[in-house]
Amino acid sequence: MPYSVVFAPDSFKGSASAASVAAALAEGWSSVRPGDRVLLAPMADGGEGTLDAFELAVPGSVRRPIRVTGPVGVEVDASWLLLPDGTALVELAETSGLGLLTAFEPLDATTAGFGQAIAEALAAGATRLLLAIGGSSSTDGGAGALVALGARLLDAEGRPICAGGRGLADLVTADLTGLPPLPPRGVRILSDVTNPLLGSLGAAAVFGPQKGADAGQVAVLEAALTRFAAVLGRPSDAVGSGAAGGTGYGLLAWGAVLAPGAEAVGDALGLPRLVTSADAVVTGEGRFDSQSAAGKVPDYVSGLARAAGLPAYLAAGSIEAPTDSFAAAASLSALAGGSAAAIADATRWARVAGAELAATVV
Template sequence: MRVLVAPDAFGGTLTAPEAARAIVEGWHRHAPADELTIAAMADGGPGFVDVLHEGIGGELAIVTVRGPVGGDVPVAVLHADGTAYVESAQACGLHLVDPQDPLHATTYGVGQAIAAALDAGARRVVVGLGGSATNDGGAGLLAALGATADVALDAGPEGLRGVTRVDLEGARARFDGVELVIAADVDVTLLGMFGATKTFGPQKGLTDDQIIAVDGILDRFVDATCGPTPAERRPADAKGAGAAGGLGFALMLLGGTVVSGIELVADAVGLTAQAGAHDLVVTGEGTYDFSSRAGKAVFGVAVVAGAAARPCIVLAGQVLVGSREMRAMGVESAYAMADLVGLDAAMAEPYASLAALAERVARTWSPRDED
């Protein structure tokens, strides 16, 4: 049996390549003769650059940027065939903030990483969005690239209070003759009931009252950058504008075009051809839930598998959707580490737990070898 193993990262416990290796190890315990191929995935969030580097090669350049709440953090910029790939999570990810400080966390470091890519001569820049600790509408990024305002753009949403004027001329000039691509992990808009702050603010530490306040601040930020009319404010309403706490919006202001992060990665590693050459596609993520459909890697892999007429299954830390919802997403079955070993064990020993789950699942999907 030929099995394509194409998981995303497991929420801060396993990288996508680590998850893939755990699945292969466990599967082979039951079916050592099966042919397993690894195609680690990313949707624009954590692991985006590592997965692309493994899939397409290129050279990594390490740059030091400002972290989301101060201090220096390293960011790896991938250069391949004239394109620079930047992973926003490396500069402003949730893993960099303890304790969380969503009112002051900034995307300034993401802008610094992009500036380094431009200074190195990149004529095409792809920015992967996802997993951020920030909710500043990308104001910090704009500041790092040369934008100015009548308030502090690099001090998080709290610093944007009272904003009335933002000058983007300097930042936009950096992209003359440069193609800017936004690889988003979600397709949410910037503002409102289904926008970035309401949807993802709680996981970044915003309280209910702060969510309302920050959304209002970003609403005025949109007026200051775009203008007050509905036609002028369209970038804020575009799908992907709310990715990474509004980084998508800021990059759109600089001429960026939004694409699906998982589709970009899938195309780069030839996932469609690989799926067609295998009998089964196995994907996975930390928590498989309803948000998985909103541009996440698992859903993207399932779509590719369906187009190739191959069954797709999910191995996850937790599974929070029912069988009907799974099939609507193109998934045959989903299996949870928490159901096999318990949630505490799954978190404490994620590699061993995922390998054990893969071994158990292989009994269902691969015939037992005869002695």
């Protein structure tokens, strides 16, 4: 019997957008099951591509271009999104993301541009902020963003500390009185990360190496973030405070609240409604690993399918964790004969994966 199938993958970072992956998976599926009805719902979880997903999902959204200070001090062109209800969506990856670097700068990269974009959205009259903070290049605790918004972070001589995580080691005084008031409908942090700021599961230890930090630099960043938390006096064990190199911590200090990124995007897309009217769901991401079960797109989408009594299928660039919650799973790396080949032509192998998954349907 013909199926109605929803394709709701995240982007495959560094190789393909969520929209192109969804289309390729659906094309491969249809090559095996041409009678099935396919519905494309490209997803995001607060990281790169969240702005694109909202722009696609919410009619009347307006992208506002902006020029900001990039993660290493060089100006970059970015944008934020104004939704029809007065909500502004600002994506950290657009302004301060890892993809904007030509080389890792684990000690000196900053979130200043992210704060500048937030300030611009507030000046434009945004009544609510959605802050997508995945894809960060820095481990500065959100200090750069706070300074851009009006905070004063000073050393023992009363001078502004240097930008980046390294500068936090010199912090003595934090004056947050210059921060703007929250907009009337509040500020929500969209993130798939629940890690605390400090410790073995914290921002420096877990995410520092992903941003180029070696063991010595991780120790420097951990000490700097510890100093930051001591001066600000806010709980460092708050859920999500370690997100985006500790940017979650800085935003929580401003008064923002944490919200699951995938759920927020899914609600905007109307994904729960799409799933309940479908017969199967296909989701995916670049790397399915032990962190995927902590609110990333495949976990969220498979949860919707489970609640609706539907089978969920997984396609991922690589699979490094059990896939027991899925009816079937396909690894692009395995199909391509290696990760390099899969990354080089992700949409081709996504089509193959879509066909492989469709062939498992009984």
